[in-house]
Amino acid sequence: MILLDGKATSAAIKEEIAQQVDQLKSKGAKVPHLAAILVGSDGASQTYVNAKVKACERVGFESTLIELPADTTEDKLMETIDQLNNDDAIDGFIVQLPLPKHIDEDKVTLRVAPHKDVDGFHPENVGRMALGLPTFLPATPNGVMEMLGRYNIETSGKHCVVIGRSNIVGTPMSILMSRNSNPGNSTVTLTHSRTANLKEVCLSADIIIVALGKPKFLTADMVKEGAVVVDVGIHRIEDSSKKSGFRLVGDVDFETVAPKCAAISPVPGGVGPMTIASLLQNGLKAVLKN
Secondary structure (H helix, E strand, O other): OEEOOHHHHHHHHHHHHHHHHHHHHHOOOOOOEEEEEEEOOOHHHHHHHHHHHHHHHHHOOEEEEEEEOOOOOHHHHHHHHHHHHOOOOOOEEEEOOOOOOOOOHHHHHHHOOHHHEOOOOOHHHHHHHHOOOOOOOOHHHHHHHHHHHHOOOOOOOOEEEEEOOOOOOHHHHHHHHHOOOOOOOOEEEEEOOOOOOHHHHHHOOOEEEEOOOOOOOEOHHHOOOOEEEEEOOOEEEEOOOOOOOEEEEOOEOHHHHHHHEEEEOOOOOOHHHHHHHHHHHHHHHHHHOO
């Protein structure tokens, strides 16, 4: 069984990006400058944003973190987004999700200029992805594709089942896996919580990518021998044996599923680090295409 080590793979990608940034510096060219907007003090969001800032520093990017209070109005956030859209020093930026309930996330997504949308969420970038045109790819799905490619997982002609249909992961994941590319060229079934015969569908899968948001949802009786399983989920569950009082698990019941797999990604240390590496790739792309 191969463990799809996202931590090691992302470290290799960061090293490649750092070398390219050094080349830009040696030529006197612009170094990528990414920004992040964080609204409120959600613990998980703060952790993610801090990790992204550290990753930028690691590869030689410039970075700016804009922290706004939780009661920031929608208009104020839009104003901040407009400032970044019009700031030539900023090559790309993200608005960390989730946002406070009084702010419409769809409006925010539409407000970010497509050429600075390094999260790959804007409809223009999603459309270009669907058509196979050059664009910013959504960070988590593209991170999964990078992982599959670097571990030489055979995807062409394979049946890939994606569990979860979110606009951030599941739906773009299904598009990328079905495209005429390597990795890709899979026959994809996009499933969700209301799929009637989900177990049977999963048992026919060569590759299962789980992004449903339910702890330990995928169990051993849903996976055939020799399948490849990628776990996008991450959850804190109580564990009195841990000093912190909790441990991290994914959408896959790793202990029972792993023995049946040809390859599987762990949680933590799987897809999470790949998401940040993919975001950095988009940041570099933002500079190189200008």
